[in-house]
Amino acid sequence: MKISRIEHMCEGNGHVIIKEILDAPQLNGKCRMYAEVILEPGCSLGYHEHHGESETYYILSGQGEYNDNGEYRPVQAGDITFTPDGKGHGLANTGNADLVFMALIILD
């Protein structure tokens, strides 16, 4: 499993930890990324758009504020977000524990 720590991802606060579950051959040209992502308290993944792909978050634990293409809503364990091609999103940890979620990018 490749683990990356990215500072100020998409101009977010702090850092994002990305644990990649599948490599490129396994993703088989159908998906671009499949990962468990961790936002520690105070950290956020800044707003960004997806083009030529969709991205789904599945929240595993923690509390966050999700920016769904400009509309904000709280998210917690069990919540699903879906960003279709051409739209954008961001996510901030608003709690005192790690915000952990699965991220899957499916190509168009």
Add this chain to the structure above:
Amino acid sequence: MKISRIEHMCEGNGHVIIKEILDAPQLNGKCRMYAEVILEPGCSLGYHEHHGESETYYILSGQGEYNDNGEYRPVQAGDITFTPDGKGHGLANTGNADLVFMALIILD
């Protein structure tokens, strides 16, 4: 989220609970299923093969015994399994708590 309870899935013991995170339009012809799966204590998902697709399990919690195309090994939170096209797998909960995992099927 579509939630299914399947008895004796692939001739396994007990039942399997499948929470589908994406529907067919969202899977976009690239993946066949993306789900959180729960095996309660004593339950198993029987051995089965995949053809024309791969399947990845990412273990979120619990203890299990994974059948990796005929070879058995224990699995726990953080473990990744990958079954390529033409191979098979099965999974049994060997603990006292739910065995919870993400399942992703990517088409060839």
